[in-house]
Amino acid sequence: xxxxxxxxxxxxxxxxxxxxxxxxxxxxxxxxxxxxxxxxxxxxxxxxxxxxxxxxxxxxxxxxxxxxxxxxxxxxxxxxxxxxxxxxxxxxxxxxxxxxxxxxxxxxxxxxxxxxxxxxxxxxxxxxxxxxxxxxxxxxxxxxxxxxxxxxxxxxxxxxxxxxxxxxxxxxxxxxxxxxxxxxxxxxxxxxxxxxxxxxxxxxxxxxxxxxxxxxxxxxxxxxxxxxxxxxxxxxxxxxxxxxxxxxxxxxxxxxxxxxxxxxxxxxxxxxxxxxxxxxxxxxxxxxxxxxxxxxxxxxxxxxxxxxxxxxxxxxxxxxxxxxxxxxxxxxxxxxxxxxxxxxxxxxxxxxxxxxxxxxxxxxxxxxxx
Amino acid sequence: xxxxxxxxxxxxxxxxxxxxxxxxxxxxxxxxxxxxxxxxxxxxxxxxxxxxxxxxxxxxxxxxxxxxxxxxxxxxxxxxxxxxxxxxxxxxxxxxxxxxxxxxxxxxxxxxxxxxxxxxxxxxxxxxxxxxxxxxxxxxxxxxxxxxxxxxxxxxxxxxxxxxxxxxxxxxxxxxxxxxxxxxxxxxxxxxxxxxxxxxxxxxxxxxxxxxxxxxxxxxxxxxxxxxxxxxxxxxxxxxxxxxxxxxxxxxxxxxxxxxxxxxxxxxxxxxxxxxxxxxxxxxxxxxxxxxxxxxxxxxxxxxxxxxxxxxxxxxxxxxxxxxxxxxxxxxxxxxxxxxxxxxxxxxxxxxxxxxxxxxxxxxxxxxxx
Numbered sequence: 001x002x003x004x005x006x007x008x009x010x011x012x013x014x015x016x017x018x019x020x021x022x023x024x025x026x027x028x029x030x031x032x033x034x035x036x037x038x039x040x041x042x043x044x045x046x047x048x049x050x051x052x053x054x055x056x057x058x059x060x061x062x063x064x065x066x067x068x069x070x071x072x073x074x075x076x077x078x079x080x081x082x083x084x085x086x087x088x089x090x091x092x093x094x095x096x097x098x099x100x101x102x103x104x105x106x107x108x109x110x111x112x113x114x115x116x117x118x119x120x121x122x123x124x125x126x127x128x129x130x131x132x133x134x135x136x137x138x139x140x141x142x143x144x145x146x147x148x149x150x151x152x153x154x155x156x157x158x159x160x161x162x163x164x165x166x167x168x169x170x171x172x173x174x175x176x177x178x179x180x181x182x183x184x185x186x187x188x189x190x191x192x193x194x195x196x197x198x199x200x201x202x203x204x205x206x207x208x209x210x211x212x213x214x215x216x217x218x219x220x221x222x223x224x225x226x227x228x229x230x231x232x233x234x235x236x237x238x239x240x241x242x243x244x245x246x247x248x249x250x251x252x253x254x255x256x257x258x259x260x261x262x263x264x265x266x267x268x269x270x271x272x273x274x275x276x277x278x279x280x281x282x283x284x285x286x287x288x289x290x291x292x293x294x295x296x297x298x299x300x301x302x303x304x305x306x307x308x309x310x311x312x313x314x315x316x317x318x319x320x321x322x323x324x325x326x327x328x329x330x331x332x333x334x335x336x337x338x339x340x341x342x343x344x345x346x347x348x349x350x351x352x353x354x355x356x357x358x359x360x361x362x363x364x365x366x367x368x369x370x
Numbered sequence: 371x372x373x374x375x376x377x378x379x380x381x382x383x384x385x386x387x388x389x390x391x392x393x394x395x396x397x398x399x400x401x402x403x404x405x406x407x408x409x410x411x412x413x414x415x416x417x418x419x420x421x422x423x424x425x426x427x428x429x430x431x432x433x434x435x436x437x438x439x440x441x442x443x444x445x446x447x448x449x450x451x452x453x454x455x456x457x458x459x460x461x462x463x464x465x466x467x468x469x470x471x472x473x474x475x476x477x478x479x480x481x482x483x484x485x486x487x488x489x490x491x492x493x494x495x496x497x498x499x500x501x502x503x504x505x506x507x508x509x510x511x512x513x514x515x516x517x518x519x520x521x522x523x524x525x526x527x528x529x530x531x532x533x534x535x536x537x538x539x540x541x542x543x544x545x546x547x548x549x550x551x552x553x554x555x556x557x558x559x560x561x562x563x564x565x566x567x568x569x570x571x572x573x574x575x576x577x578x579x580x581x582x583x584x585x586x587x588x589x590x591x592x593x594x595x596x597x598x599x600x601x602x603x604x605x606x607x608x609x610x611x612x613x614x615x616x617x618x619x620x621x622x623x624x625x626x627x628x629x630x631x632x633x634x635x636x637x638x639x640x641x642x643x644x645x646x647x648x649x650x651x652x653x654x655x656x657x658x659x660x661x662x663x664x665x666x667x668x669x670x671x672x673x674x675x676x677x678x679x680x681x682x683x684x685x686x687x688x689x690x691x692x693x694x695x696x697x698x699x700x701x702x703x704x705x706x707x708x709x710x711x712x713x714x715x716x717x718x719x720x721x722x723x724x725x726x727x728x729x730x731x732x733x734x735x736x737x738x739x740x
Contacts, residue, residue, distance in 0.1 A: 033498040065524035071440020085532040154435035162455035170540040
């Protein structure tokens with residue numbers, strides 16, 4: 001689409017803005033930073049027309065919409081963006097890596113439903129001055145990561161941005177109805193388990209920003225790769241969806257405590273998390289020590305881990321963990337137990353003391369004032 | 371997803387950028403503004419893995435992807451964004467109007483395939499300081515426009531933007547395989563026809579930017595509404611898809627000449643366009659006269675018209691036009707004729723002289739240097 005406005009001379013563009021005026025006049029109204037991301041989503045959900053649609057199996061509130069299109073399997077639809085200056089900087093990523101990461105964050109959402117990714121729409125907003133070769137590298141990374149996962153780019157859109165580069169991907173996938181998992185469904189007594197290790201991505205970003213930290217090269221490379229080149233747990237998600245014993249699943253992208261809170265709220269349960277059981281890589285304590293940082297805090301609240309968090313009944317957990325290892329080579333670990341909602345969300349610390357989740361900063365919120 | 375980078379102190383963000391360095395060092399490489407939007411899309415298409423996928427009926431190159439999901443009808447998938455400072459300004463639109471327009475431009479793409487819209491994912495990138503009430507108004511407009519068209523919001527994403535507001539919508543729809551129309555399929559001898567009238571949206575924008583022009587109030591209101599509140603031709607598109615006689619269709623969003631060129635290239639044909647047959651509203655000449663502008667140029671190259679352009683055999687055209695009027699109340703007009711490709715793309719001017727399309731500025735390109 002041609003944006004008419006941009007077709008005109010720039011001199012005509014500088015006018016008093018209605019929006020700016022509104023902002024100045026009405027200092028008493030609510031700003032986005034006051035309600036935060038999840039407050040906004042709740043407000044949006046309430047005001048949208050709630051027309052009952054039997055074909056919408058899961059709508060607003062999960063990371064992925066689940067839609068009935070006939071043909072025996074559900075359609076999955078998710079979108080996630082990478083915004084220059086918010087999600088990435090060009091000094092910590094190459095265009096190729098950015099493309100792979102933009103794909104991976106969406107693939108991870110499909111993985112968390114137990115689904116198989118199929119088709120992507122790529123919306124690119126880029127400044128005029130960017131090198132075409134950089135954009136080509138971005139699409140090479142993106143297309144390659146999708147292809148490895150069995151998905152292809154089928155369309156999209158390109159538009160000029162007023163400042164930095166933004167890539168916004170919508171990913172469509174399929175899942176058999178009997179293999180679908182959502183974030184709701186965890187039951188009191190279920191084990192809370194997580195794949196792989198947590199906290200490396202946060203450690204990796206810290207190292208990109210403080211390269212002179214003196215961390216041994218191998219550990220540094222390991223955690224930096226976890227930040228720039230996340231891998232979606234697709235086979236793992238499909239295995240967990242298929243095994244018939246998992247009750248709820250999501251991917252750890254906002255940070256373990258935040259995502260565990262999301263699962264508890266959606267499932268109507270509480271949780272007890274044993275912090276000493278949270279799995280971390282061998283590299284994490286080494287990096288944290290060199291940077292005089294708290295490895296546990298990174299593991300609990302870091303974010304961008306792209307591991308799978310799931311709820312499974314206690315008796316099935318050993319079998320599920322074994323099947324996951326056999327089929328995918330990936331380990332998982334029980335890190336706590338879901339409890340009744342009125343018991344709340346609690347951490348069991350190394351010394352056995354209990355603490356509320358709120359003792360930690362909690363999850364990431366896009367809009368809250370920081 | 372929590373963008374890790376944004377979680378850190380802003381002082382650490384200001385570092386020499388790899389990207390900026392690359393831009394400075396390599397002045398010989400190609401910039402986006404040099405290849406333009408369509409050059410970029412062609413480059414992307416060539417480099418993406420071309421894995422044959424029997425379920426992709428129409429992939430990159432049309433405005434809408436067409437996908438086989440089983441269940442008897444095709445899935446349609448399209449995305450289009452509105453970027454502050456590029457597609458809109460807050461002084462020419464309210465948040466409510468922006469929401470409706472963001473929906474309409476996507477609905478129009480589904481209309482052009484003969485389809486019915488069903489589900490939307492809304493990706494919002496917004497500055498922290500924006501009023502929550504403005505975002506709620508945006509979603510009210512967007513949700514209302516979708517509901518009127520039979521579609522619902524099923525998910526999306528919210529993220530912080532570094533500057534202005536961006537709303538990027540992915541719209542999914544359905545179409546019966548036998549009613550699907552694409553931009554390819556026009557045949558030599560076919561009539562080129564268009565619904566409604568062209569050029570008003572451009573006139574409307576000019577009036578927003580020059581409100582003191584002395585245009586009569588009613589005409590001014592008419593054309594300004596065409597710019598701020600476009601209506602997708604959904605019933606018209608479905609009627610044209612169903613009638614069995616239309617060979618190709620697209621929506622006029624880049625400007626008539628540009629979109630006619632797209633249809634000719636996709637169909638492998640040329641065209642002769644009779645400029646005096648191009649339909650314009652009664653308001654258009656009045657506005658153009660007051661602004662000392664060329665109404666015909668606005669109608670030929672304006673853009674954001676969201677009318678439907680279609681190819682239909684000459685013998686069927688009267689029946690199709692009649693059926694369209696009966697079913698939807700919307701008129702259409704034959705504006706030219708498709709010819710063999712080697713005859714090129716020509717205008718027949720008012721005085722009978724012929725001219726190439728290139729005599730006009732042609733279509734909009736997002737990235738070309740202007």
